[in-house]
Amino acid sequence: MTATRHNTALLVSDIHLPAGASEYRNAFLAMLEGPGRAVDAIYLLGDIFEYWLGEDVSGPDHRPVLAALAARAAAGTRIYFIAGNRDLLLDPTTQARHGVIALPDPVTVQLPDGPALLSHGDQWCTQDAAYQRWRRFAHNPIAQKGFLHLPAALRRRIARRLRTRSSQGQRRMPEDLLDVQTDAVEQAFRVHGATRIIHGHTHRPARxxxxxxxxxxxxxxxxxxxxxxxxxxxGLAEYQLN
Known part of the structure; x- marks a missing residue:
């Protein structure tokens, strides 16, 4: 459990920042300089980037975002990051260089109104067997190291192909199988002694x-x-960035 209990915290996930300038980049930078300036901590719960293909490739693509994170951290905001399925290759060393603190998934933290178990959430989508097979492979350090040694152009092609294949597969699969499963979530409650879980990944905001x-x-x-x-x-409240 992270020991620090902040007076205010901002939580966000599944922004899917594309490479280069975009509406999402502008909004993310505005968030860091607006509501992000007024809080003690920011929790980024994965898939902040559409994909991360290694610092040599994605670092230049997202230089303004990385610089803004570093500036916000230097100003005193604690910024925490849990990797998602799209940005799991954003390694802790790169994060630390930009003032970001890497967290395991899941992790119990002290939010202003009490403890919460934070996660990206994809490990609980247990009925999607194909995705879980891919997840185990993608989290394998040997597979990650091999991918990062591929030429940059090939890494980009693979990422585009995987994104297309994922979109096609999701359209064919029943929606309830793409969601987190009740038994997996309730096991997480028990194992971690949690009374509140906060996650992203499913693109189905709800309580x-x-x-x-x-x-x-x-x-x-x-x-x-x-x-x-x-x-x-x-307590917790949802806001729309103006």
Whole structure:
């Protein structure tokens, strides 16, 4: 558990920042300089980037974002990051160089209004067997090292192919199989002694009641909809970035 209990915290996930300038980049930078300036901590719960293909490739693509994160951290905001399925190759060394603190998935933290188990959430989508096979492979250090040694152009082609294949597979699969599964989530409540879970990944923002407590799904970013959660001592509230 992270020991520090902040007075205010911002939580966000599934922004899917594309390489280069975009509406999402502008909104993310505005968030860091707006509501991000007013909080003690920012929790980034994965898939902040559409994909991360290694610092040599994706670092230049996202230089303004990395610089803004470093500036916000230097100004005193604690910035935490849990890797998602799209940006799992953003290594802790690169994060630390830009003032970002890498967290394991899942992790229990002290939010202003009490503890919460934070996760990207994809490990609980247990009915999607093909995805779970890919996830085990993608998290294998040997596979990661081999991928990062490929030429940059090939890494980009592979990422585009995987993204297309993933979109096609999701359209064919029943929606309930793409969501987190109740038994997996309730096991997480028990194993971690949690009464509240906050995650992203599913792009289905909602609040759910389980036998172990409350589960909150963070909103994904969409064109014109750039939402985040703000945690204070009074609880959690969702906001739209103006």
């Amino acid at each position: 759910h009641r389980h036998a172990g407590g409350e589960r909150i799904v963070l909103p994904d970013w969409r064109p014109g909809e750039h939402r985040y959660l703000l945690a204070t001592r009074g």
